Amino acid sequence: MNLQLESTEFIVILAMVFISVFILLASLSIPVFGEQRRVKRRLKQRLGEISSASDQPSISSLLRARYLKKLNPLERQFESLPGMEALARLIEQSGGQIMAYKVVVLSLLLGVAGFVLVLLVVNFLPVALAAGIALVLAPYLRLIYLRHKRLMEFEAQLPEAIDIIKRALLTGHPFGESLSLVTEGLEGPVSTEFGITYSDLSYGSDLRRAMLGLLERVPSVTLMAFVTAVLVQKETGGNLAEILENIGTVIRGRFRFQRRVKTLSAEGRLSAWILMLVPFGLFGLIYFTTPGYMETLVRSDRGHQLIMISFVLMLLGAVWIRRLLRIEV
Template identity: 50%
Template sequence: MSQIPTELIIAFLAMVFTAVFLLSQGLVVPVFGEAGRVRKRIRSRLHVLEKASNLPNMQTVLRQKYLKRLSPLEAALEQLPWMENLAQTIEQAGHEYRAYRVLMLGLVLGCGAGLLAWLVFKVWWVALPVAALVFWLPLVKIARDRAKRFMAFEEGLPDALDAICRALRAGHPFNETLRLVAEEHKGPVAHEFGLTFADINYGNDVRRAMLGLLERMPSMTVMMLVTSILIHRDTGGNLTEVLERLSSLIRGRFRFQRKVKTLSAEGRMSAWVLVAVPFVLAAAIVLTSPEYLPMLIKDPLGQKMVMAAFGAMLLGILWIRKIIRIQV
């Protein structure tokens, strides 16, 4: 049995990684996570609320203060296109990295990995995917941490609302209930409610503080909480009863999402099988007939056919993601 070319193995593994990554982004999503379109709608509503209040965007104000503390070079890098969105994503992930440093780290790692792959294999279509994949690794890590933090926050939110209701019944003011939640709970819920309490305690009004919470945690559940509190401040009413119903509604929503995820498990498993079949067959061919695939890879027409097939597979993965996301 002849030896399998190393560049063939590297290309095969790169394609497997790309396919699994794209599919996992559509299928392995947090149960309580919000879709990107929902978060965009929430941000647009935030801008409308702040504009109606004749108040500047809180995130913009904080960012301007942050840029003033940087050196001219760092400030210029932080103001590059898309850098503000990346900085907000890093903050929502619970990290304190500077956005330009994360981007520079990805560029350095990607260029280094691509150059190394080029020096070893002398094949551009191996070096380019390797560089692209390595460049995205820091950003993927931050995105995954952000999704996990959102999920942990929403899982702990019903218990936090119950604690607020108990504190309100005991006679504590609303501001003090936020401090109690920050002290008695752990994780993202305690951190975010602690920031909201500090925002109010340092002189900001409740409306701006709650909108800041929604800006940091753009999800439908937080939007319901913020809307309930703001309406109560404008019209009055029994806030305890409203928060109790909201807590019950969130728990019911979680139960429904778990049920939907269980019912859609067959579709997600079918997606994994469909994506895995080509790679399993390719691995079987490499093991049983090692001289077969190198003929295809070394031929220029064969390379074009492989790239076209991989592109068609990526389209199929994106279509499967769309179908599964509709189901979930």
């Protein structure tokens, strides 16, 4: 009986450690580099002014309406629920193909299955709830991670794409054809997104709607600067090739600064990981070497409350460390 009790308590501890590490990874795995909010706000304001000058609906709204028409009535009803459009945009930005309602159903099934399984194994409601919540959030965190990875890959390829567009403009190609050259000359997300923009222009969409559609699909401050420059040049005139050359130089300098910031903050990020993981390692070491030392903490209700409080405090600490390490540039 005591062996079975100790085994159950050990599973409870393992479940708590797993859930805590999962939450801490979700909190600390976000890169320390942050966009400058004032620059983003100013660019968004300028793009909003450009967008409001057109009385035509955006490309994204037209594509969304066309997408809903292709679905059967049940799927159309699910996809029309509140929040599904934003989730579908997140899936698109992450490069996925799955429908939004299927992600919701999958997350709910994972949450319910995890809750029931953990509750049957450890018979401890707080741990079961935490496991269910973690599994419900897992698909969305995965999509956010994939979106961030895809955006980073797009931004890394953007200077080369700008160079291709600049060279095409200098040789006499129109702007739309230069986007086609980017699609042919590069691979990855930048080729896909510029190819979609080229298709928008080829099917009769004007430059403003096509570029704003590109920015909706790729919400990046770096791309926002490129789109703003192109649309402003369309309104005011000027040498677009020279403007793009300057933008490419600025973007490359920005990436060099990002890498320097990441290098300088490496010590702080390593300290954050050590601070967050040492308590778990120390707990496991004491539990295996001198189990009696942890008996009161593991078996008593007050000990369980202290463990849950410590988890919440550690989560708050992880969020605070992330805020300290996140540098605005």
